[in-house]
Amino acid sequence: MTHVIVGAGLAGDRAAEALREAGFAGEVVLLGGEEHRPYERPPLSKEYLQGASDLDAVHVHPAEWYGEQDVHLRTGSVVTAIDRDAAEVVLADGEHVGYERLLLATGSSARRLPVPGAELDGVLHLRTLDDSDHLRTAILSASRVAVVGAGWIGLEVAAAARLAGAEVTVLEAAEQPLLAALGPEIGAVFAELHRERGVDLRLGVQVAEIVGEGGTARGVRLADGGLVEADVVLVGIGAAPNIGLAEAAGLDIDDGVVVDEHLRTSDPRIHAAGDIAAIWYPALGRRLRVEHWATAQYSGPAAARGMLDDAAAPYDQLPYFFTDQYDLGMEYTGHAGPGDADELVVRGDLASREFVAFWLRSGRLLAGMNVNVWDVTEDIDRLIRADRPLDVARLADPAVPLTDL
Numbered sequence: 001m002t003h004v005i006v007g008a009g010l011a012g013d014r015a016a017e018a019l020r021e022a023g024f025a026g027e028v029v030l031l032g033g034e035e036h037r038p039y040e041r042p043p044l045s046k047e048y049l050q051g052a053s054d055l056d057a058v059h060v061h062p063a064e065w066y067g068e069q070d071v072h073l074r075t076g077s078v079v080t081a082i083d084r085d086a087a088e089v090v091l092a093d094g095e096h097v098g099y100e101r102l103l104l105a106t107g108s109s110a111r112r113l114p115v116p117g118a119e120l121d122g123v124l125h126l127r128t129l130d131d132s133d134h135l136r137t138a139i140l141s142a143s144r145v146a147v148v149g150a151g152w153i154g155l156e157v158a159a160a161a162r163l164a165g166a167e168v169t170v171l172e173a174a175e176q177p178l179l180a181a182l183g184p185e186i187g188a189v190f191a192e193l194h195r196e197r198g199v200d201l202r203l204g205v206q207v208a209e210i211v212g213e214g215g216t217a218r219g220v221r222l223a224d225g226g227l228v229e230a231d232v233v234l235v236g237i238g239a240a241p242n243i244g245l246a247e248a249a250g251l252d253i254d255d256g257v258v259v260d261e262h263l264r265t266s267d268p269r270i271h272a273a274g275d276i277a278a279i280w281y282p283a284l285g286r287r288l289r290v291e292h293w294a295t296a297q298y299s300g301p302a303a304a305r306g307m308l309d310d311a312a313a314p315y316d317q318l319p320y321f322f323t324d325q326y327d328l329g330m331e332y333t334g335h336a337g338p339g340d341a342d343e344l345v346v347r348g349d350l351a352s353r354e355f356v357a358f359w360l361r362s363g364r365l366l367a368g369m370n371v372n373v374w375d376v377t378e379d380i381d382r383l384i385r386a387d388r389p390l391d392v393a394r395l396a397d398p399a400v401p402l403t404d405l
Contacts (some may be wrong), residue, residue, distance in 0.1 A: 001026035003307055004089060004097055006079045006245065007105035008032025010040055010293065011274030013060045014300030015103050015307075016071045022308055028070070029097060031077040031089070036129050037063060038073075042293050044132035045156040046324050050163055051136065058129065082249040084267055101269055101307040104246055104257065105300060108239035108275040108291055113148060117210030122217035123233045126153055138232045139164050146170075146220050146230035148207055150177035152323055154236030155190060159325040161232075162197050169200040169228050171207060171220060180338050186357055186369070189350055190325070197326055202228075239291055241276045254278055256289035261314035262306030263299060271306050273299040283318055283385045284335055284366075292321035318381055327372075328353055333380045334367030341366055345396050348373065356380075363389030376402055 003019060005012040008030050016030050032038065038060040047053040056062075066073040081090040088096045110125035112118055124135050135157070139145060145161040147154045150172035161168045174180070176187030177194070194201050206223035210233055219229040241256050252258040252266040256278035263271045263279070274296040278289045294317065302315035322331045336359035343363075348355030354372045358365055358380075364387055368380035379402035383390065394400045 001100045002029060002098060003027070003101045003103070004029045004031065004099035005103045005105060006031050006089060007103075007107055007274070008034070008038045008073065008075065009105060009107050009274065009296060010038060010060060011107075011296035011300035011303075012103065012105035013038035014297060015105065015273060015304040017061075017069070018301035018304035019307070020069045020071070022304065022310070024304075024308060026100070027072065029072045029074065029099075030066075031079055031091075031097070032073070032075045033078045034128060034130075035076050037061070037066070037075060039129055040293065041127075042322075044129060045126055045153050045160070049126075049132050049136050049139075049157070049160045079245060082245055082270075084249055084270070087269065099269070101271065103300075103303050103307060104265075104270065104272045104276060105274045105296075105303075106242040106245060106276055108241050110235070111238045111240050113207065113210070113235045113237060115207055115209050117212055117217065118235070120210055120212040120217040121215055122212070122231070123210055123235060125235055126157060127239065135232075135234065139166060142166050142231035144169075144230045145232045145234065146228050147234045147236060148220065149236040149238070150174070150190075150201070150203075151181075151236055151238060152178070152321075154234070155194065155325055156323060157234050157236060158194060158199055159197070162194075162199060163326075166232075167200075168198070169202065169230070170194065171205050171222070171228065172201070172203050173206055175204050177201070177203075182357075182369070183338075183341075183344065183359075185344060185346075185350070189353060189371070190328075193325060193328055193353065239275070241289065241291075243276050246270075246272065246276065254287070258287070261316075262311070263303035263315055264306050271303040273303040277303075279315060281318065281335075282316070283387070286335075288319065288335060290319045290321075290335075292319065294320040318384060320377070329374075330369060330371045331377050332367065332369040333377050334359075334365070334384045336361075336367040343392070345392055347396050347398050358395055360390070360392070363392070365390060379403055 039058045078092040110127040145166045147170045177190045209221045246257045257272040275291045298317040305313040341359035343360045345358040359367045
């Protein structure tokens, strides 16, 4: 019996690990399009990009682990099609690999900027380990860095570039950084953080083109005619899920690949995990596709349990993500998209950047974010799952332990 995993990122690796831990004795084939063995992505825009950690710290497992666990890791293996009738995946070289169960963990790709000059040398993106290596080298030799997009990747790269001594300009179309994720009041906290560190943060601006010289980017032209000169241009405008294989195979798609609580797709022999999976979250009462480390970390093993028909162990994690920028550390639990919440409650002080923010609707907690406040994520998780109206005054009072709410 062969279980095939397409995508050798964190979700795929954790699924292979979970299959072996659960006692699966059949063949496990882990197919990755990159030449690298599985690695974690958060360090690529944080400590690894800054040179604070080495390559060994990025990889999920040592190289020898795959042989020891009898996981057949095949790097540089690009899957081009799924033949559901034959229960096979087709590789770019024409090879067919059969499966009893198949897991799709194909991740996401960085979105490209749809303007002239976007393909010039010196216009970089950050998604892969090779991207991070290239960006780190470029930042170390650059005096001026322009970042298009003030989302998580854009701001983390801006912090790394400032710490490396470069002049940094961040260009964002919205009126605050992270506006869709956090709203204007909390987005302003991150704006002030970066401006204090010397970042030229320009909000409400549109990029018209990347200008170059000799085929290499030399700056960003704005819609108002202004020019931002730069040696390096980092485009951080989000990621697109790699759902092409699933879509071509006729699986149900709704933003991502639709899965049930066992990460099973509309084909019971095929599962999906990580960035591409549109997962039903019972505690939130909605289906979401979440592109963060924790989703890969936990949905991979959940998919493995589903591949083994373990009906007693459905996926039951709330969305979670984190960031580190300069001296700010943050964790976010739950989900509150644009228009979801009708109230923002802050416990602590925004100005000192030591607080917990809560997004509520009709008094019920949707999401919580702790900034430079630690050991509260379990309490936030519990309050979200309780799904009951909270006493807002007590929620905002730092003297009231979250465990008492």
